[in-house]
Amino acid sequence: MSAPTEDNSDLKITEYKASRYNQLFQRDKGNWLAFNALTCGLAEMNSDNHRLFAMFLEKTGLGEFDIEKDFILQLQAGGFIVPREMDEIEAIRAGHYQARFGRKDFCLTIIPTLACNFSCDYCYEPRSVPVRDVQSPFIMPEEVCNNIGALCEKRIAENTHFHVTWYGGEPLLAMDTIEKLTNKFKSMCSSKGSSYFASVITNGYLLTKECLNILISSGVVFIQITVDGPEQIHNERRHLKSGAPTYQTILQNLENIEDDSPLLVAVRINIDKRNSEDIYLLLEELRTRGLNHCRNIVIYLGQVIHNLESCSNVAFECMAANEFASFSAEIYKEMIKLGFKIPIYPHVMMGSCAAVGTGGAVIEPDGTIHNCWNAVGNKSMSVGQLTRNGIEYNPNSVKWLGWNAFRDECLNCNILPICMGGCPYRTIKRDAISDAMNNTCSIWKYNMKSLLEIARMAREKGLLIVPWEKIKKR
Template identity: 30%
Template sequence: MKLSRYNFLRQYDDATIFFNPLTCALAVVDENFLRVIDDVKNNSYVEENYDAKLIADMKSSGCLIEDGVDELERLEFYRNLAKYDMTNFGLTIAPTLDCNFRCKYCFETHPKGKMSSETQAALIKFVESRIKRAKIFSVTWYGGEPLLAKEIIWSLSEKFLELCKKFSIDYNAFIITNASLLEDSDVELFKKYKISGAQITIDGVKEVHDSRRRAITGESTFDRLIDRVNLLLNSGSSVVVRINIDKENIARVDELLDVLAERINKREELKIDFGQVSPFTDICKSIESDCYNNAQFADVMLPLYEKVFERGFTVNKMTAYP
């Protein structure tokens, strides 16, 4: 028996946290767990000396592995499985890269124009060639601001649903949007085209958000977005409010959570997600001094998640998990 090369232990307050990224196992562990690790390191491991359930848990978590296991080969297997397994087929589609916001940290250049009819036809042909082997087809609508091209979203969605019906495949969709262009009438179209959830970014209380995520017209967007979040939640859609974090707005995230707790109708159904602002391209290099590095960002996240739970919200587990 040997230890996985992917074991990580971290002290947090009085707790020791174990994480293995190969298996995604995460746990608060005790001294018995740590004693087994020490014994394996010191070549004094005798399995009969420990609690059977503890050893079973350590094996299933990937912490303990058989001597003959090559984890690099296993990792390569997982990579190829993800690369070639078409059971779950997913696409991120940008019907336009244009945007009606001018966020101060945005890395995009906002070229005018929308997806051409030729590209749409090629996309439909590509999807048809791929989904025959799939069981689930998932689409994430992205941009720019995708709702600047609603007619393309509706048209492509119609085609995707026809293909999924033809091949007996489940279909679902999600949209990443600033939500300013979302009209009440769009809610029924979301249902029709199986757009079951949305991510909407709100970066702080009104004055903070409006200074960071300006409409191209210069108008305030904060109150409109709160209203759109409620519209979607009331319609049964899932909503993730994304808060992009840097040194400039971190001090007032508490206030935003209080405002959301007060103004969101279905608080328990709202998920909160924190994003790390990073200077990805030369376009956003001017904000580099305001950005956290990865280690700093990890340190500020734990207290923020605690504040989210205190107010009765949930978190987006896909990004909150290590």
């Protein structure tokens, strides 16, 4: 731990207690890692500092004897020790509700079309969604676009941030709508002194150089693309509706992203039992193409989860949360060896997911409103309808607004701040999904030591990327 320079001669160790969100792991003989889930502070300790810190964790107290104040200040800065009178749970509870219901920033997930050019076997969007001709998909009509504009005019506050995620279906099938709405958003934000930025969740097939340039000019700073394995495996899982392959086109589009591009691109690899053994081969293929040297491309793993009846065909192929956590650790180690940038570091989820707050909405092409994009296409989970006067909410909205992050099984968990009750969607759907309880918690619960060690190694090699922190700097 490095020493701070500020003077604090009146600081007394007896005025502090150990945070309830500390974890301590031995790296090797004489060296330890300490982590605090409330600040996400990570510290390396030698044996002497570990001995003192362990006394806090064991609640034995240190008494009045000589301890270097620099060490105390480091513990304080990392949140490892807190004032004795502080109630951390109440502090988290206050911050949680402020973040959920008191935020001024506005976030929308907009689905300009539910049409998709892919036919992925594990897609959670219900098969009951009409599959229209990809050449002439149903696009969000002008009336809904105007209603979105009216909603934003009311909700975008002065000197704040407005963030849009373009989602689908496949959003790049509706580029005209993205451009049209973006022009409205930029004009509104400019007049109110607010900032605007956007993200795109895409399968990557249509992400040509021309499309990239349009997205950049439309304020897009983050793009997520999915590649599910080496060529044969990916094409079996993520092919066009015609059955045609997609792998080579997607990788060529990734190679077209310039190092000086303002974009941050996350390549997501969806993992289940069917493709897990092939991920090493995929990483080698990506390395051969030079993607490990791209400044603005990161790679991360996604867990395929049986969210709805529409993806019940892969239910028995999904990994349990603890199984996925263990597997992820091994793959991330391999990524570091190959020089890939990874976004693996926990962050505080003070407001939980945006789905349980009042700072945004998910809007389908016909104006149907959801709180969570996992519910897209499922009208029974809709929370309202967008009209010219704003959003008219229905009784389903109460399930989300009343969602409780401080349930008994979560209240005493030492990673509560970075999980904050887990995924609200999976909790609300618990009765309908047989394995929901097993998959509600964050993977950090199951493999904290290994994942933190991986994050430490990635940081030392300059390969650790925290996506939203990087975006803020752009």
